[in-house]
Amino acid sequence: MQDKPLRRWLNNLIGKHGRRSVLVKALSERDRRRVLRHFMALDSSDRLLRFGTQLPDEQVSKYVGKLDFANDIVFGVYNRLFQLVGVGHLAFTSKEAHPDSIHYTDKEKVAEFGVSVSSSARGQGVGTRLFERAAIHCRNVDVDTLYMQCLSSNRTMMHIAKKAGMEIHREYGEADAHLHLPPPSPSSVLAEALEEQVAKIDYAVKRNTRAALKWLAPKK
Numbered sequence: 001m002q003d004k005p006l007r008r009w010l011n012n013l014i015g016k017h018g019r020r021s022v023l024v025k026a027l028s029e030r031d032r033r034r035v036l037r038h039f040m041a042l043d044s045s046d047r048l049l050r051f052g053t054q055l056p057d058e059q060v061s062k063y064v065g066k067l068d069f070a071n072d073i074v075f076g077v078y079n080r081l082f083q084l085v086g087v088g089h090l091a092f093t094s095k096e097a098h099p100d101s102i103h104y105t106d107k108e109k110v111a112e113f114g115v116s117v118s119s120s121a122r123g124q125g126v127g128t129r130l131f132e133r134a135a136i137h138c139r140n141v142d143v144d145t146l147y148m149q150c151l152s153s154n155r156t157m158m159h160i161a162k163k164a165g166m167e168i169h170r171e172y173g174e175a176d177a178h179l180h181l182p183p184p185s186p187s188s189v190l191a192e193a194l195e196e197q198v199a200k201i202d203y204a205v206k207r208n209t210r211a212a213l214k215w216l217a218p219k220k
Helices: 005-014 031-039 044-051 057-065 099-104 125-139 155-163 188-214
Strands: 073-078 084-094 107-119 144-149 167-171 174-180
Touching: 005 174, 031 084, 031 174, 044 107, 073 125, 099 107, 099 125, 107 125, 107 155, 125 144, 125 188, 144 155, 144 188, 155 167, 155 174, 174 188
Parallel strands: 107 144
Antiparallel strands: 073 084, 084 107, 144 174, 167 174
């Protein structure tokens, strides 16, 4: 990854070819219900790609119920209708969870990332933007190794991993990719802070617009 996070963020904000920019916001406890709705809407094949297995609704509900918004970071992308169309889960774990990490880092923690995108938002760069936000957050909290596990058949994630320059290992139908990140810089810290502030404003506008439309809608 080129170490120009601020320029990359500004380019993403402007968008390309008139396409709407993708804003990534850190989610909190109040978003848990919408996170659950997002995962429940994934069909069996999408759940397989996200979790590595076709989780039934009950297991999906348990997974969302155990999300730790205090210690992990959950990122989201809302569309113009205030629907959560992309979720990225960044979890921090000890490097012992990945024995090979001793070859890549001397930090105590590494990060693991999983992402899902609604079918309505495919091809808009949502998954890539969620990954970029996760990577820059890792940098800024001094975690220099980011892991991503997925099925080798998950072409979208394989594309994101290759584009980011991740080292990919394939075994028994699964792929384990990792990325070594540079240390934080004033540019990376500023880029993340700006994105979060702009995403919060966008979130508030969409939420208030949705509330106003519901209030103005004719009563049945």
